Amino acid sequence: MRGPLVWIAVVAVGIVALIGIGAVLSDDESGETVSAGEWAESVCGAVGVWRGELEATVEDIRTPNAAAGSEEPQSETPQGRTGFIRVGLERAVLATETMVEGVDNAGTPDVTDGQQVADAVASWADSARDDLEDAQDSLDEEAESLEEAVEQVTEALGAIGAVLASGTQTLAEVARTEPALVAVFRDTSTCQQLQEETD
Amino acid sequence: MSTMDWVLVAVQGLVVIAFIALGVRSGGIGLGLWGGVGTLVLVFLFGLDPGEPPISAILIIIAVISAAAAMQAAGGIDYMVKIASNALRARPKALNFVAPYISYVLTILTGTSNTFFSIIPVINEVAYANKIRPERALASSTVANALGITSSPVAAAMATMLPLVEIYNYDLVDVMLITIPASIVGIFAMSLVMSRYGKELDDDPEYQRRLAAGEIKPPAPAADVVLLPHAKRSVAIFLAGVLAICVFGFFEGIRPTVAAEGGGVEPMSVTPLIQMIMLTAAALIVLLCHVKAGDIPGTQIFKSGMVAMIALFGIAWMADTFIANNEDAIVQALGSMAESWPFMIAVAIFLVAALTTSQSAATRTMVPLGLALGIGAGYMIAMWTAVVGVLLLPANGTQIAAAEADETGTTTLGKRVIDHSFQLPLQICWVVTALVGIVIVWLFFGDQTPAPPVPAAP
Helix, strand or coil, X not given: CCXXXXXXXXXXXXXXXXXXXXXXXXXXXXXXXXXXXXXXXXXXXXXXXXXXXXXXXXXXXXXXXXXXXXXXXXXXXHHHHHXXXXXXXXXXXXXXXXXXXXXXXXXXXXXXXXXXXXXXXXHHHHHHHHHHHHHHHCCCCCCCCHHHHHHHHHHHHHHHHHHHHHHHHHHHHHHHHCCHHHHHHHHCHHHHHHHHHHC | CCHHHHHHHHHHHHHXXXXXXXXXXXXXXXXXXXXXXXXXXXXXXXXXXXXXXXXXXXXXXXXXXXXXXXXXXXXXXXXXXXXXXXXXXXXXXXXXXXHHHHHHHHHXXXXXXXXXXXXXXXXXXXXXXXXXXXXXXXXXXXXXXXHHHXXXXXXXXXXXXXXXXXXXXXXXXXXXXXXXXXXXXXXHHHHHHHCCCCXXXXXXXXXXXXXXXXXXXXXXXXXXXXXXXXXXXXXXHHHHHHHHHHHHHHCHHHCCEEECCCCCEEECCHHHHHHHHHHHHHHHHHHHCCCCHHHHHHCHHHHHHHHHHHHHHHXXXXXXXXXXXXXXXXXXXXXXXXXXXXXXXXXXXXXXXXXXXXXXXXXHHHHHHHHHCCCCHHHHHXXXXXXXXXXXXXXXXXXXXXXXXXXXXXXXXXXXXXXXXXXXXXXXXXXXXXXXXXXXXXXXXXXXXXXXXXXXXX
């Protein structure tokens, strides 16, 4: 048997190794100019992950009991329902902040209007976060009736749907303004996946 | 959140840790009792909404313990110990390696760590009968069991993970090709360390004290054990129950269907199936093995199981009350840490899992962040195995049940919250598994996504 200090040291070395590997793997390219393919890969990846999270959130808001994994009766009261929507929107905002981080980290594509393209996508990502935060703020008042709660659900789902649609639109507009990106979007695997999911 | 809010969250966290410390010092149902007091303090003093007590886990413990205790009353445990001892006669220490892999496979097949409750008494008895320090096999098996979640195609955490990496061309098979080999190596490293960890049973002062005080009987040599007439039958029924759970867990299509929330039908979840099948196994053992139902509560397995249930009730309720009210703050804080220092992502995943006690929550919040920070999807899958961090604090049902089952006193929940028997195997296992996973991705996956095309010259 070895003393506990030896094992603590072994574990510590392992954790340091993991941290070192993390440092090598993390790839912050914010502010840097990268190849258009690399930029598209990162942006479509971030948007694709975000889209999946928002769709899961929409599902959770629509079927709160399934999401909670329990038959919590309070979730069916107007107040409970509002609380559930708020949690869903908080998650949507968190997911959007992560997506904004991903878009920022993607850098600037090395195409003619690269900076403009990066700014357009970043601007959309920021506005998506603001829109969802506004939707979240509108839930500060508890629903007084079931009808009001239903209205809040509809508005919350509408807000999420709107930012999802505007994301697809932004990427399409970016491709229109910068023709060099059309082929890149078409040939990049994450963009292909995103396109398939959107269709 | 304002500074005051952060201070409040920190104070609440300290209250939770203090009550866990009081509970583990009291031992037994003291853990549950102090957990209840902690819940009361969080609700009345801090105004938190009460969280959810772990109803499903408690019901599973009741069902599984009923079946295992019925099997013990029928002499089935003695039979299993005898069989296992004979099989391990040449190398009894092999138990330290075999038991963790069995628990790991059980989780892969059922997608839940709750099936592990059924084999805790068996691992403990086999270890004790062979004079192996039970802590070694029990602690490793508990960790391996939790690790199985990231290798299971039917686990909730896997369902959360897949949509996050599919856009990067990683599907279920790819994920399992990374997590399963990595976990196999991680479990082996952990078992190797644990097979040499701690004093031998005969030299352990706590065990010797219990032995001297008559709190525990010395292990009977396998040859001396007289089997009851229906011992074999009870084992067959119990194992058939476990096998049925695995089959139903793995093949969703053969489960009964229930009404789905959004309309239509969906397969029933594994949780009620475990409860039904184990209660049925207990009933069949009573019926076919001529066990008196009144004898079951007198068994050691039943007593330790009920203690574990009360302990889990209080402590998990308190933890959930804290987490349900502060999950966003915890995730935000650790997310900020990872954003500032992306290299800490694996540690952040581990800590989020530990502080939310949810592998799914850690997956949902931290994996997208890692991907956004530019870490490749394959490497994120390798580091995702860090969600086994749910065992960092001794508030998990399987940890409590394993500690309660071990009458020798070698498997403990510690005295200072983090110095429990599961800590060393946990740390070895998650670090080795993540590192091996990274190597697997580097060697066999590389950049999974095809190389981006070179843009046309403007």
